[in-house]
Amino acid sequence: MDPRPVLRTGAVTVLLAAAAACAAPDPGPENVPKVTGAAGTRPVITIPDRPAPAAARLKVLRAGTGPAVKKGQVAVTDVEMRSWEGKKELLSSWGLAQPTTVSPVGERSWAEALVGRRGGSRVLMIAPAARAAGPRSAAAARIAPDDHMVLVFDLIGGYDRDQRVPVPHGSGGMPGAGGAREAKAVVDFPAGGMPKVVSWGAGPPVKLHVRTLSEGRGPVLQDRDVAVLQYAGWSWGEDRPFRSTYGDSGPSGMVLARPALLPGMYEALKGIRVGSRLQLAVPARYRPDFHRTPGGLEQPPGVPVLYVVDVLDRQDR
Numbered sequence: 001m002d003p004r005p006v007l008r009t010g011a012v013t014v015l016l017a018a019a020a021a022c023a024a025p026d027p028g029p030e031n032v033p034k035v036t037g038a039a040g041t042r043p044v045i046t047i048p049d050r051p052a053p054a055a056a057r058l059k060v061l062r063a064g065t066g067p068a069v070k071k072g073q074v075a076v077t078d079v080e081m082r083s084w085e086g087k088k089e090l091l092s093s094w095g096l097a098q099p100t101t102v103s104p105v106g107e108r109s110w111a112e113a114l115v116g117r118r119g120g121s122r123v124l125m126i127a128p129a130a131r132a133a134g135p136r137s138a139a140a141a142r143i144a145p146d147d148h149m150v151l152v153f154d155l156i157g158g159y160d161r162d163q164r165v166p167v168p169h170g171s172g173g174m175p176g177a178g179g180a181r182e183a184k185a186v187v188d189f190p191a192g193g194m195p196k197v198v199s200w201g202a203g204p205p206v207k208l209h210v211r212t213l214s215e216g217r218g219p220v221l222q223d224r225d226v227a228v229l230q231y232a233g234w235s236w237g238e239d240r241p242f243r244s245t246y247g248d249s250g251p252s253g254m255v256l257a258r259p260a261l262l263p264g265m266y267e268a269l270k271g272i273r274v275g276s277r278l279q280l281a282v283p284a285r286y287r288p289d290f291h292r293t294p295g296g297l298e299q300p301p302g303v304p305v306l307y308v309v310d311v312l313d314r315q316d317r
Contacts, residue, residue, distance in 0.1 A: 032059070033046060033126070035122070035152055039316075040315075043122070043154065045150055052085070057124075057126040058125050060124075067119055068117060074159055074250035080093075083148070088142065097257060098253070113125050114153060122153065128149075129144065156253055161249075165216060165275050195246060210264075213277040216275020219273065219274050224316075225256045227256055228311075228312045229251060230252075232307065234307075236304035272311055273311070275312075
């Protein structure tokens with residue numbers, strides 16, 4: 001994991017300290033922001049015109065029914081963050097069309113808000129800014145340390161940092177005669193290691209090519225779904241990927257909409273079942289107007305790119 005800014009969204013892990021360890025379990029009916037909005041929609045936060053509670057508070061607004069986030073996992077979640085004083089918008093993964101991957105670290109982290117909660121849960125946290133976002137947070141830098149933050153998490157799920165789709169032995173892009181015969185790039189997926197390109201095949205693509213390495217049996221991805229993915233991407237012919245979530249930041253949540261995805265991924269993912277593994281060969285300048293997604297996802301400009309993608313999960317959004 002690189003040491004660049006602490007607050008990053010989507011495919012990049014968010015490391016934000018929070019006052020969860022000392023949070024009261026339920027702030028009660030008074031002096032609490034009102035949070036409205038149906039499941040799968042951006043929450044609307046109404047902060048009362050009164051001083052914030054002195055101590056950190058935590059309230060489960062909706063209990064989900066998905067698998068619970070386990071200690072040591074990363075959590076993929078949407079998050080809406082406001083300041084109590086001044087009611088400033090500090091962060092919205094909804095506005096960025098990019099859920100956030102959270103790696104809860106230490107006792108004073110977001111762990112109490114997320115670990116043990118089930119996917120589909122909505123959780124409200126209120127905490128002093130110095131504790132809710134840490135001294136290096138971009139969000140905390142926009143408000144005074146003695147101000148307070150209001151955070152609403154819409155939890156998608158918890159995942160192991162190196163979680164992958166189950167692939168039958170001998171399939172899924174392993175080196176072999178099939179890859180050489182088809183003159184396509186071949187990627188190896190060593191257990192516990194980062195995927196590695198072992199052959200670039202006949203040369204860079206001239207059109208988008210999507211190859212299903214292993215077909216899943218889960219729900220089908222549709223427009224506006226949140227897809228939870230592990231992925232790696234290489235500039236064509238390079239040994240090291242320019243981005244890999246496998247064992248690094250952990251799975252990323254991506255909204256199935258063309259502007260929110262890297263070039264070629266919308267076309268590849270729509271209609272694919274959860275549990276599938278894909279390989280994408282994307283020609284240079286496939287989307288010539290692409291610079292970056294609203295959530296900050298980028299790829300090297302003007303060069304062909306190879307991606308491998310494991311589709312781990314989905315949720316309505």
